Amino acid sequence: MKKIVNLQNDWPEKEIALQQLLLDEENIRLDLENKTQDAVIADLFVNEDAMQLLISIHKNGLFPDEIPVVIKNDGKYIVIDGNRRVVALKAMYTPGIAPKQFENRINKLMAGFEPIERIKVVVAPGREEADKYLAAKHTKNTRKPWSALRRAYFYYAQKEGGTNIETLIERYGNKEIPKYIRMYEMQRIATSLSGISDHVRQSVSSKNFEISTLERLYSDKYVQGKLGISFDPVTGQVAAPRNKAFDEVFSKIVTDVVDGRITSRKEIKDPRDREIYINSVVSSPIPKTPKAGAEKFTPKKIVTTGRKFLIPNTIISTLDSAAIDRVIEELQTVNYRKFPNLSADAMRSLLEAVLKKYFDRIGNSVPKKKGARYIFLQDALSHAKHHFSAEGNNEMRQIIERIEANKEFLEMINHNPSIFSTPDETRDTWDIMQELFIYVFEDTKRRRKKP
Template sequence: MLDTSRWPIEMLDVLRAVHLDPKNVRLETADAKVEADIIEDLFVNEDALGLVEGICKIGYLTHETPVVLKRQGKYVMVEGNRRLAALKAIQNPMLVPDFQARISAHASSLPDRSTLAKVRVMVAPNQTEADQLIAAIHTGNLRKPWSPSRQAAFFQAQIDSGRDLGELLDRYPTIDVRKFVFRAHIMNLFKSVKYDDAELQDFLATKKWSRGLSTLARIYESKDFLAITGVAMNANGDVSKKISNTVFKDIATEIVRGMYEENINTRSLNSVSSPRYTQLMKELRQIVEDANEADPSVSGDPVPGPRGDISPTEASPEGAPVETGASSAEPPRSAQPIDAVSTSKSRAPAKRPAPKKKPRNLDLGQIKAPEGYPEALKSLLGEMSVVDVQKFPNGTFLMTRAVLEKSIKAFAEAKTIDIKSTGNNQNGKVQLGHALNWLLDHVKSNGPTYLIQVIEGVRTGKLVEYVNSSDSLNAINHNHHFMVDSDQAFSMWASIDSVMRYLMKP
């Protein structure tokens, strides 16, 4: 049991006697060695300036004592780096040039800043006990928690140092270790993919990716994702999956691209019944189905761990199994590139290449109705995102007509414009043709000019084939002899895609 009451207490000079920890898991700059870089990182990425303001306005709160550790004869702050950075900056604002003026302004309100020149600290006997305290504080939610990536990074560091899951469970009994180990390995799993698009490869090295881990969690913790991939973690923390590395690469690419293009985020995946979530799971299932049809041997049973696979409920309180980038058939902590096929079966080429599958859903990834648009329109867009166009081309065509008209009207309404009052109506009623006429006039007057021909083409049918015209959209609604096939339904949507994107940004 951890007993900090026996740890020595010291009063240390904040500028000279105690140093910021270059191994601090908070740091965005993993290789920061110079203290100037560390303090700058804490101000830029961890809002140390807000702490400066709080100390100067409220006072330095002593209810939690920072923890130091002696390394190579020097005291290093292992818990309380933000506080130490703030205290150092108060004593010498020039340590953080980009924040100097603001720090000085806050510090000027202090009656005597020299009272903050020393800090009371506890001295941890060793790194292991310091780590136990740090984990209890930051992953036990006793105060401001680390971000998901920071929480995962802490336990990933433990795994990388050679500790297994069982050891971590014993070491941190009050913490949901499985959840954090799972998260850490999921990050490694996605990072180990060699993406074909360089922009996606670069994306995984950005802060935007790290800050989007709550979005990723909504995917990998879902029962649908687990069922599609067959991922499970055994009691040792080893992972198995039913899909090949090649198929996982395709799945990871679909997810990462959606996050990169920002059509997959916590808002679009706000529930398992949201249109984007439903559409994403359909896309992932299709990837697996296509791979199985091309070569049924690429998928196999998960590799059981030494003590057997655990159920999703055992793996995580959210009901998601803890999945990682390693499996009991692969060396842990040395992720194999996902684009490399790992089994002899999956290396065997298919005897006959399968024909390329036709898409089944319209791509509505970039079509997100603003908050103020009517719920009826949002609901229709959601239904369109999951409809099987191959099965229901005429239904899709009808919905395309409806969503185009409704979107133009919502766009005008958001700009407080009554289309009917502009003269575009018939007997006081505004139909699709009237809406397109108004939109064309609006774009001619306000831009963007590139949409003029697009709208003109849809409105008249002169610039494109007939099926992409408003006349065909009206025909599908009124002419009981008119019909379309799936290719024409996709073509119609493609012809108005740029218009729809414009209408979603009033």
């Protein structure tokens, strides 16, 4: 008779001092030789929300079911699963390891608190076995290489931590680092624009933003001349006009990119195409002064308070479902402050329908549990979390996890006669979900356009 593998017995649990744990430098999904602990720490704080996890542990404690998986290599313990949690604990113990912009906040949080010094870990036999565990846990290969924009965030996190760009180039031997610095700063400028809608701002602010079309434009010398932008030949840092004319023109370009009116494969594929497009957008010369670096362009936040309607009119489904379209239209017209429970109920139904339809459309349908007649919301959420984990899309995975944490409340509104939703609870729940809906609709549109 075959035995079912029981990793709880096969992999021993051990209590280890935080100082003995090393973060997994293979977590940096780049083909680099000189990966360092400092680089991993900076990336986890700046790009993977380690600070939010630190605040949660400080407030709620370390839960017993959150045990990191490690391997032992040359007498050292390397964290394979649970790097964010471990770096948060390490920073609570030694705030100075965190990037400068987080250090003071951690010191204030920890004033009067004794940090955790030792934690339980599970010791895997080796990296190969640990990677198999991760692959099984997340359904596919979890070591998918980072996107270009995600790489840009990695390098820029170290720049913001105090490492100059020349040192980064020398450290990693990567002559493309200026390209990634340029990419990050152009995205930052895009998020600072006054002339884009909330929908466009949310899309372009995401680490998952498909930047290749915008990159093809701003890399064109003719386009640079028309926009009045320039790039440092050594560091890649951007200088751009800070005036109304530039804001209006670049807003139009960013909106066209987000809405799919231009793509790098068609409308602006060739130099002549880009020349025709930029001339159609720039009707009169943009004043070249005053010019400023990207750090002077402050990203704008979306204001969501005081609104009557739950879903903005800019949210438009691309899933070709009349039922989904109708629910969205209703939630765009119903005053959720007057009808918070009706809105919350419809929102829960919309979430389930959109996830099921989306995964059907991309050929990765949500499976039924064995013996089940129906697919439930939790089935769809679990499938989504595994899908986004496998894709390396941590932003969407984290949103799914936040929705899961809030799902019980949505279910209770349906089934418990003593539970009701307030307007603020309904609004906050939608605000957690909104980025997921935007991503799903935009990803569906992108896939449809692929040849």
